[in-house]
Amino acid sequence: MERARTMGCEKVRGQFSALLEGNLDPFEEERVRKHLETCPDCQRDWERFSQMVRWLHSVEEQEVPEGFLSEVEKRVEERRMKRRWMGPGLFRSMKIPVQAVAMVFIVFLALYLTKMIPFETIQKMPVEKRELSSSKVVKGKEPSSGVKEAKKDISLPASTPMAQYQRDYISETKPSVQGEMKGDKEVSHAPSREKDEKAPSPPLETEAARVEALLPKETGKAEVLPPEEKRVGERGAKAKAYLIPEPQREITLKISEREGALTQLKKLLKQFGGEVVKEEENSILASLPRLAYPEFEKELTKMSLPPHPSLMVKQREVIKEWNLAEGTKKREPEVRREEAGRFRMDREETMAIRIYLKKGPD
């Protein structure tokens, strides 16, 4: 009974607005009014409700502040002037969404960052490459395209800001690189030298003398430098190692028997702290500490069939420039370049030597 009464109350309260505005049909109005007579809660609610609505209806309008119109006209005029200053409505009508602007910004940022990445990878490469190459030497297989990629990275056009930065970066690390910079100057003349490749190679003594003249400078500075500077120098040298082509030594060794000579050669390399990187039928590619090269060369002369001076050493420009853009087929010299480049990434202090094995005396 109580529940039924409550339900009736809710329904009646839902009719208050209609009752107030006279929108109920006579039968419904009668029913509601009867309920209100018998239900004091609804009666009180109804009174409050109708009173509140009456108050609402009695709310007086606020007076408009003085000078309203003149202020509006002033603002209209200001707006008009502002528009005149902003120029024709062409650009105003072009509404560029914020998302579009943000997208353009992101694209430019991404482009900028991708330009930055190559230099960073170059910086990290020596460490990674050392691990890579050591494992590959054991397997005796061709290294992966990682080196090629590194070369590609290096092939930034000289005009890019990155190239400029790299040059600056190197120039900052002068102390340890100075010796190499000298080598660079020689390298810069490389094209003409490569053209004259068929011409008789310079005598061993003069070449060796030139190499020796360069070496003490590098080593001397490396020893004198304090650890902090040395680190900076090493960094610079690393960066430079990938930017500046280095020569590869080529030696022709005359032998009587291949296997014996090979064993002897390996032993000799090991003795001087070097190692064989790649064995081919008629040649060996080896790495050797730069400093040990003169001594190694002397020992190698003794191994040669006519012990002296048939050993032929020539310093060749192996990597003249990183020219990866042109040519799809790799020629032999290019393959050699890659190998030599791989060497340089292993260690800056080592050098690549290619030893050609020739049977019997000439």
Place this chain on the structure above:
Amino acid sequence: MEHSPKIRQEVIESCKAGDKGAFAEIVLNYQRKVFNIAYRMLGNREEAKDLAQEVFLSVFESIRDLREEVKFEAWLTRITLNHCRNRWKYLKRRHYFNSDSLNDPIETEDGEMERPIYDPLNNPEILCEKKMIQELIQRGLLKLKEDQRELIVLRDLQGFSYGEIGELFSLPEGTVKSKLHRARMDLKQILERVIH
């Protein structure tokens, strides 16, 4: 509640053509209505004044886009309500209404005054203090949901018909009626809660 006299169609056409005199006539004709809607929606005279001026600026700039001059009043009301909604959001973001309580001092045309503690619903002798009641209602309105406030302002304070409101909000009359009843009941509850 006085309805603004309907403006002549020629005035609207002249205003469309850029006639400043016609625009002034429109402002004078509707400033009271626009200002009062704004004031009841925002509860602050300064804000209401600024908003009403913005409304007329919008009218001046976009009256050329008005296709049916007959519907000028509905168009103007829609612009006013849109401005009110935007301003309400803006002020709410800045916590403008946070400290607003029904017991706070109330703002009137004569300045701020302390709110009296009394039960106007049950004390008819104090009801003569009309101003007080109006301000109390204004505070109660601000506690309502925005759409409920709009309905009460338009119907009970501005005297719009259910048909006009339905057209403004694109709602059938029945829905407008039931929504308005709900809004009134909520306002009653708010006032009761404060008073008792």
